[in-house]
Amino acid sequence: MAEMVTILIDGKPIEVEKGTLVIEAARRIGVMIPHFCYHPKLKPDANCRMCLVEVEKMPKLQTSCSTVVAEGMVVRTNTPVVDEAHKSVLEFILANHPLDCPICDQGGRCDLQDFSHRYTPTGSQFTDTKRVYEKGFFSPLIEKEMNRCVSCLRCVRYCDEIMDVKALANAARSTMTEIVHFAGHPLDCEFCGGCVQICPVGAITSRLSMYEFRPWMMKRADTTCGYCGDGCSLILETRGEKVIEVMSSHGNGRNNGDLCAKGFFGYQYVNHEDRLTTPLVRQADGNLHPVTWDEVLPVLAERLTQIKLAHGADAIGGLISARCTNEDLYLFQKFMRLAIGSNHLDSTARYGHVNAARALRRVQGTNRWTVSYEDIVQADALLLIGTQVTAANPIVGLKVKEAVKKHGATLLTLETLVPSIETTSNITNLSALHVAVPPGRHAAAVRGLVKAAFDENLVDAALSSRAGDYVSRIRAAATALPYPEGLDEAALRAVAKAFAGARRGVILIGQDLLQAPGGHESAVNLLDFLLLLGKLTQPGWGLAPLTEENNEQGAVEMGATAEYLPGPADVGDAAARTQIAGAWKDQPPASQGMHLLEMLDAARAGTLKAMLIVGENPVRSLPLSAKAASALEKLDLLVVQELFLTETAKLADVVLPACSYAEKTGTFTNSEGFVQKVRPGLEPVGDSRPDWEILSSLSVMMGYPLEYGDAKEILKEIRAVIPGYRVLGAKPEPAQVAAKSVEQYLTRGFAEDLPARYSAGAAPKANSHRWALAVGQTLFHSGAMSTKAQGLLELQHEGKLIMNPADAQRLGIADGDRVRLTSTSGEATVPVTMLGRIPEGTLFFPESFREALAGLPSMTPDPVTGVPYCKQLRVSVDKVGTGGASSGPPPARIAGGK
């Protein structure tokens, strides 16, 4: 318990922890001391002098943002002397401030405006001409108007302290201070929008929403981001039918007010002109034609019923995107299992997250993290394996940065990236120990870690005595393997040792590990690693798989996969079946369902006759070699619920327009298991409907009514059925490692696939293609949805192959040149750019533009979990042409470069 001190503010006593700043203590009793440079997130800088207060026994006024409370301190914030001081500070600021309010986007929510009103310094003693900065180009998304800057340096400090990007700096001095970025090119940063939000005035604003609003016109909806699994709370600000901007608020949500580029600038796809607005049906002429809901639903219900009667319920399959709400996912699986009567259903959690969920369930009994973001921040060792955390899960990236920079945690990384100094942050720059792992080799690195646990004598003595058999057999299996070739053995051992020596440690794993062959085994092996160290059951320790899509965790828990019922519980689990049958008043089908790839095979073989696809585009998500399109074409009936006419929707017989997350009510479950509200900011676009509503009306017409008045009723049912959803809200109970299940794993469970888990795996096939190419997430895009968001396209509008500058030099390739990539299954020609963080011999391509790679990747399904692996491949590189029209933004944009 922190030591408390009592101070008197404006005559009111308040007890606060020692070390609290006066300004924070005052805020707690509702006294708002005016300030510019203070921000609760940032270290005190005390440069604006706006927050002066009188403190008894101190000769001069003190800046309350840097003065720490002391026992018996007497503070006054509203004496004439203090008022006079505030007034004169304002007068100084206004001496140079333009009368821009009428055209300034901050007008109406500007601190300077508010304080000016409060202190009404109407006159000015200054007669000098105001400073005027020449207007220069800054960036396509962030606008700066330095005439309005009050030099509080919040933006600079945020970019450095929180983001670790350091894109902004202050140049020149005193009143001529100016915020600049590295000159010579447009601002090139992570575009988290943090500077836009933290600037107390209108000096840094967003160009996307520029001049489109006044704060008082907008409707606000507190909702949850629909891009990645970090689950950031954000505020959708809308005017009429349009999302104007996205904001977040400090102290709110799992992100505590921070956002990434996708969250802050990626909202425009909601209002994209290509959104589907009416149902479409393929008619006699072979084309899709718009129809009304009343026309389409009865016909569709009848066709589904016919297929079910003619070929049995097992001839119908379903696939849903894990970007849907829990309510959609839940109703989808209920619809498939009851109204259709088929267990053939899957969600996009299949693309990787099931690997982790299955491993966690198997060992610790719960599929959830046993740690939370707070544990990441508090940890003193963090082990990142294949996460690309800044690009794929930016807010977890910030938590890692906070742990390292603020709390001095030891960062250990087994990542494909290598440290480099660039314009965006690179998490490996912060690591204490870094092992460079080429794409596809993370599983081997994990096996090396387990081996190192034995070689370094890190195994918990208590465990050895309690589960001697387990330890000795894992030891035999793990140490029989050599350390993975090409990885730094000493570093791997050092990583294991450093991690074992910590007081609290969290292992974060990401897509580079989970979406590569051996993903499932690696997750189990890492749990072995934690068990061996004796840490798995300790508070503050745990394995934390990050998810790529916002609701993959929810998809697994709602039972929207072939192998799980809601819970998740195994489809074959008798107790769970009885329980769910009680709630549903009907039995879910007992048959073993098919997962995505099996369904595609069945469609190809002609045994699957119809498919219902909700919000997912397998034709694009799977490589050409998976032949998803030809499989779907063979179906008698393909129904797609979508926002846009995607490649898959173009093949459909019936396309139903669905609502985006900005028009829906519901919940998302983030990767750490927090269930968060989704609230609508807009009315549904056109005739679109929420996915659950479509399914509900279909079920009624098929004579198996699953009727709900609204999404809340579905949530009510979910809460009754799924244990993890009973307590929702800001502080849900964290999941616990189930002792019973660990016991079972230690005695029997571990042995099932022991040889498979600790085999060297197929050595990277030696062929003539010597480059390792990884396809993955980038900071600015996630899936195909983001490529419909104009703001994000401004940042990145085409997929460029990234290679190390040294490699590029060797091949004589310049930025923007085009190269031909050849793999065993195809070839593609793409433009190139360079980044030092991509190690030599490795290539990286952004997943959101994967269609450019076309037939290049081949696909291997996981034999156990059915995850399609297609993100790592080996290619050859040939230069085919020098920079062309399509390289980079048009030059006009960079003119005037300041």
Added chain:
Amino acid sequence: MSVADLVKTFTFYEILVGMKATITVFIQRIILRNRKAITLQYPHEKRDLPGSYRGMIALLKYDDGVEKCVGCDLCEAACPSRVITVISAEVEGEPAKRYAKEYYMDMTRCLFCGLCVDACPVDALAMTKEYEWARYNKRDLRLDKPQLLALGDRNFPVREKKLEFQHPNVAYFNIGHKNLPHKAS
């Protein structure tokens, strides 16, 4: 009660005061038969309106024909009857310069209170002396920007001069920046 008050009560003094105009005209026109007409033969004859007359509202331009309005939305905020809708945007070809892309006034609701005119920071709004605006269809009273500008043009032939750079100590805003990229739409 004083004697004076009693007299006033009995002579209906207050009523006489109130009816002073009526009585005067009665005496002049009926008793003295002074038949000078005071009824105006509207619409053939029209009254001179006082300078402060609050008629139809107009949008104004500068002497070089540029619209004054900077699309700040303050008139919209000031209007008590939600008459005004401003849709502001960047000026085409002059990025970072703000103007009203669309501007609507629903005159069926206007109180002619003039609060919008007061609110405008650039004197882009003015009240004209136009009033003959009866319409068969009330939708015709929802005026758009060209109509409001036309009202301004007709009623204020002499336009204010535009200062290329306003005095830096007074105001500095809405100077277009040619070297900025255009906003993505």
